[in-house]
Amino acid sequence: MKLFNYTVLALVIGFSSCNNDDEIPEMMTTAIQFENTLNGKDLVLNSSTFTLPSGEAFTPKKFKYYISNVALINSKTGIEYLEPDSYHLINSETNIGIDLGMIPSSNYDQIRFSIGVDAEANAKTDQTGDLDPNSDMAWSWNSGYKFVLLEGEFVHAQTKERTGLVLHIGRNQNYKTITQPISGIQAGKPAIITLTTKVDELFLNPNALKVSELPSTTIMGGELADRIGENYAEGFVSIK
Amino acid sequence: MSRFLILLGSVILFSCVESLEQERESSSPTLILPEISRTLRVTDFPQPERNPLTEEGVILGKKLFFDPKLSANGKVSCATCHQPEIAFTDGEALGDFGVSGNPLKRHSPPLFNLAWNTTGLFWDGGANDLESLNFGPLTHKDEMAADLDDIVAYLSQDKDYPQLFEAAFGKIPIQSAYISRAISQYSRTLISQDSKYDQWKKEEVDLTSIELQGYSIYLNNCASCHQEGLFTDLSFHNNGLDLDYPNPPELEGLYQGRYRISYNPKDMGAYKTPSLRNIMITAPYMHDGRFQTIEEVLNHYESGIQVNASLAPSLQNGIKLSTEDRQALISFLNTLTDEKFISKHAIQN
Incomplete structure (x- = not known):
């Protein structure tokens, strides 16, 4: 047993010393996965087991958002990998990951991404890939994309009735860029970065929203939408 | 010798590039630009x-x-x-x-x-x-x-x-x-771009005296928004159709006009100036088609304007025209009907 341990140790040392020289592969496979959560649990659509931060029972029906312009940064060397044509629709039903494929090897220690799509991509909707307007995320009466979409039903605190909640948040002022430290990524080794998306955060910091007290629970623009934009700028998507 | 090789190489390279370009040309779509009056x-x-x-x-x-x-x-x-x-x-x-x-x-x-x-x-x-x-x-x-x-x-x-x-x-x-x-x-x-008005501007035909009179009424009363040429300023104005703007959330600000796009209070109830070209064959009028005839439109500008906070300043006092001036204006508007445009794009079959 002891012998075995030493063998493993010797192998590891041998292996890493090789790596430390010049045998780090030039490219490494990298992927990002998202865990969509509410109340600290995995988000499940059409399940009635959730509550909103303001206390109302809530059944989520649709939850989708754009993550764009993803970059990995090595803050020590200044190396930055920026994914080209980087627009990803994260859909809680079908697509909960971003495959960056083979990227230049580096000890990346930061990730930068944006919620929504940048002003240039948001100015037109005749686009392909994840920006194809077939996804229900393009506005046709006001050219541009919904950045974050949440639809569901909650039990109203006063009327006790099931009430629709529709959040379609877009517009350029709600394009938010986030930089987070990441750890454990080693040049040349396959990397999986896990991000957690907390639906709760749409209703929390800095603008606490009590849905039962809102003048309208259909929010598709205007001041209230911008306040939700402020909320998702921090804490909504973060490193697990 | 080496120079010769380079020369040979570049000749071969050139001919390759040329044939590639020819291939691309033969299969790529033909760019066109319409003639503009x-x-x-x-x-x-x-x-x-x-x-x-x-x-x-x-x-x-x-x-x-x-x-x-x-x-x-x-x-x-x-x-x-x-x-x-x-x-x-x-x-x-x-x-x-x-x-x-x-x-x-x-x-x-x-x-x-x-x-x-x-x-x-x-x-x-x-x-x-x-x-x-x-x-x-x-x-x-x-x-x-x-x-x-x-x-x-x-x-x-x-x-x-x-x-x-x-x-x-x-x-x-x-x-x-x-x-x-x-x-x-x-x-x-x-x-x-081929209406009687266009032919007149190109000195191919004359306007009648009543049409000419209508043209000057147009210039004095309508041309600031319906600017000559395209006959629109391509801008957005509140022309006093309504006093208030209901906003049921499911319609996403539909009755608020340009405001739903710009969120600028000055744009409340504002809509884009439509062109006056082909105006006499494109009734009814306004963004919701509320006026069935051009007479109703002129009545609105004369006495129907609802004075509200975002009303276009030029419409504060309305536009008052005598019966005769109205008839002249309508005669001029008729010169903006473009039969050539209609027949050119009519469905053939």
């Missing part, structure tokens, strides 16, 4: 870099424009509400020709001189360009109610469309973006 008073033909007008694109776009199979029930095409014989409008205040049969909430606007509508399309200017606009009528449940994936499937399996798409856009899978681009190209070729 100086009477439109424009300096160029604006179009997005990503979607320049080509012969092949326009042919495809025209076929798509008139194809009811794009709609959910196979019965509604773009041309259902944009009929060529009435300058691509539908003659109804709020048409109910869509898949659901529900009346629309906006009047179907005529379609012409769209390339110059660079301040936004739709009555409130919400669409940045035609390429983005088209997905509205294609997918709205009260219009063509299409599922974009269904359209792509239909077109991909059709016997003619795949070839037409390849000719227009090259060897790529049919996608919603290209459907919209082709329709946009066709729409940009709808140019109305």
Whole structure:
């Protein structure tokens, strides 16, 4: 047993010393996965087991958002990998990951991404890939994309009735860029970065929203939408 | 020796490049630019870099424009509400020709001189360009109610469309973006610039004395917003139609006019100035078609204006015209009807 341990140790040392020289592969496979959560649990659509931060029972029906312009940064060397044509629709039903494929090897220690799509991509909707307007995320009466979409039903605190909640948040002022430290990524080794998306955060910091007290629970623009934009700028998507 | 080799090499390289270019030329679509009358008073033909007008694109776009199979029930095409014989409008205040049969909430606007509508399309200017606009009528449940994936499937399996798409856009899978681009190209070729007014400006015909009198009434009373040339300033104004603007959340600010796009209080109840070209064949009038006749429109400007916070300053006192002046103005407006445009784009068959 002891012998075995030493063998493993010797192998590891041998292996890493090789790596430390010049045998780090030039490219490494990298992927990002998202865990969509509410109340600290995995988000499940059409399940009635959730509550909103303001206390109302809530059944989520649709939850989708754009993550764009993803970059990995090595803050020590200044190396930055920026994914080209980087627009990803994260859909809680079908697509909960971003495959960056083979990227230049580096000890990346930061990730930068944006919620929504940048002003240039948001100015037109005749686009392909994840920006194809077939996804229900393009506005046709006001050219541009919904950045974050949440639809569901909650039990109203006063009327006790099931009430629709529709959040379609877009517009350029709600394009938010986030930089987070990441750890454990080693040049040349396959990397999986896990991000957690907390639906709760749409209703929390800095603008606490009590849905039962809102003048309208259909929010598709205007001041209230911008306040939700402020909320998702921090804490909504973060490193697990 | 080595020089000779380099020379030889570059000759070979050159001939390769040339043949590649020839190949590309023979298969790439033919760029076209429409002829523009100086009477439109424009300096160029604006179009997005990503979607320049080509012969092949326009042919495809025209076929798509008139194809009811794009709609959910196979019965509604773009041309259902944009009929060529009435300058691509539908003659109804709020048409109910869509898949659901529900009346629309906006009047179907005529379609012409769209390339110059660079301040936004739709009555409130919400669409940045035609390429983005088209997905509205294609997918709205009260219009063509299409599922974009269904359209792509239909077109991909059709016997003619795949070839037409390849000719227009090259060897790529049919996608919603290209459907919209082709329709946009066709729409940009709808140019109305051959009315009696245009012929008069080009000194090819004379206006009658009553038409001339109407022209000066137009210049004095209407031309600040309906600017000569395109006969619109392409801007947005509140022309005193309403005093308040209901805002049911599910309609996303529909009755607020331009405000729903700009969130600028000055734009509350403001809509884009429509062109006066073809005005006499494109009744009813206003964004909701509330006025059936041009007389009703003139009555509104004379005595119907609702003074409100965002009213266009030039309309504070209304526009008062004598009966005689009205008749003259209407005579002039008739010179803006473009029969050549109508017959050029009439459905042939």
